[in-house]
Amino acid sequence: MKTTSSRRPSLFTRALAVAAMAGALLPLGLASAQADAPTAVAKRLPPGVIPLGDGEPCPVFTLCLYRDYGFRGPAYGIGAGYDVDLRALPMPGSGGPTAANNVSSWVNHTRSDALLVDRDRDEIRPLFPGQRLEEPPGHNDTVDLVLWP
Structure with a gap:
């Protein structure tokens, strides 16, 4: 007799799986996506992700990430429940070509806890829901994945 477990994988196990999957799905021309028009970039984004303009306020029911302090610079919104590897988000800046290890401010306008x-x-x-965060120096530009419990 075969038994199945209803136990969910640990958050870190899920993080590793999302990272591996996103790494396999990254387009080869990621650097060229940065030069494209915003609509072209939006077509290459993972499900649940929208591009935002510099300093654009975070829409309701969305987790927003901004490259710079002060909720400025290139930015994206992520819908609640969408696990996202930030390597899949083109983001020019001093930290690298993607949003991974390149985010300084966050806004959680969802009704769920987001995991950085x-x-x-x-x-x-x-x-937490409703929380705004400007990363302290020890955590600035360190987030690679966004998960939802």
Whole structure:
């Protein structure tokens, strides 16, 4: 007799799976996506992700990430429940060509806790509904994945 477990994988196991999957799905021309018009970039984004303009306010029911402090610079919105590897989000800046390890401010306008994952440190931090965050120096530009519990 075969038994099945209803137990969910750990958050870190899920983070690793999302990272592996996104790495396999990244377009080869990621650098060229940065030069495209915003609508062309939007077509290449993972499900549940929308591009935002510099300083654009975070829409309701959305988790927003901004490259710079002060909720400025290139930005994206992520719908609640969509696990996203930030390597799949083109983002020019001093931290690299993608949003991975390149985000300084966050707004959680969803009704859910978002989990900010730093794979390099094996660290997961929550961002609670309604919370705005400008990363402290020790955590600035460290998030690689966004997960939802």
